[in-house]
Amino acid sequence: MSVAEGFGFVHVYEPGRGPATLLLLHGTGGTEHDLVPLGRQLAPAAHLLAPRGKVLEGGNARFFRRLAPGVFDVEDVRLRAGELERFVAAAASRYGLDPSRVWAVGYSNGANIAAAVLLLHPDALAGAVLLRPVLPLKPDMAPGLAGKPVFIAAGRRDPLAPAEAVEALAEWLRRGEAQLTVRWQEAGHGLAPEELDAVRAWMAPWLHHPDGARPPALR
Numbered sequence: 001m002s003v004a005e006g007f008g009f010v011h012v013y014e015p016g017r018g019p020a021t022l023l024l025l026h027g028t029g030g031t032e033h034d035l036v037p038l039g040r041q042l043a044p045a046a047h048l049l050a051p052r053g054k055v056l057e058g059g060n061a062r063f064f065r066r067l068a069p070g071v072f073d074v075e076d077v078r079l080r081a082g083e084l085e086r087f088v089a090a091a092a093s094r095y096g097l098d099p100s101r102v103w104a105v106g107y108s109n110g111a112n113i114a115a116a117v118l119l120l121h122p123d124a125l126a127g128a129v130l131l132r133p134v135l136p137l138k139p140d141m142a143p144g145l146a147g148k149p150v151f152i153a154a155g156r157r158d159p160l161a162p163a164e165a166v167e168a169l170a171e172w173l174r175r176g177e178a179q180l181t182v183r184w185q186e187a188g189h190g191l192a193p194e195e196l197d198a199v200r201a202w203m204a205p206w207l208h209h210p211d212g213a214r215p216p217a218l219r
Contacts, residue, residue: 006091022042022102027110028061064116102125104125116137135165
């Protein structure tokens with residue numbers, strides 16, 4: 001594992017053997033290292049790309065600013081989503097990654113910036129796993145996500161990602177015609193082991209398609 005500074009983000013890049021890349025996005029107060037072990041568990045052969053959020057809140061790294069708990073700076077969300085899109089493109093070129101096979105896996109604030117990229121720059125990602133997300137902003141129009149696989153892991157007792165905010169995100173993804181799976185867990189903001197098992201099972205057919213190509217829905 002190596003830590004580099006480039007393309008606008010301090011980041012970890014760990015090469016894999018397969019065609020897919022996981023873009024790993026940590027939660028508030030996390031680092032570029034946090035989700036690397038999870039990424040390797042979810043997709044052992046994937047390339048791993050993990051940037052560190054550039055916004056500091058009381059010394060804690062985040063991917064965009066918020067004005068209060070649950071109240072986001074929408075203009076900053078738009079700005080940071082664009083920065084992340086450009087980072088993915090530049091890193092894919094530098095490391096020789098297939099830009100059409102980059103999947104986001106984000107937790108909490110990382111899930112929310114991944115959702116913002118999906119809503120604002122839908123071509124930047126092949127799909128996404130959003131762990132404890134909410135709707136980060138309302139886009140101006142329905143995003144073009146036809147057939148794009150998205151998995152939401154939500155907690156029924158999550159005070160930081162209440163059900164109505166999760167459903168609001170799901171509704172926008174459905175408007176964009178994403179191939180959406182929403183899984184609810186009797187849990188709070190922390191993840192249960194069975195949720196990660198469900199994510200792994202859901203991702204496997206997409207990442208390990210027999211002919212090495214993306215599933216037909218994405219062609």
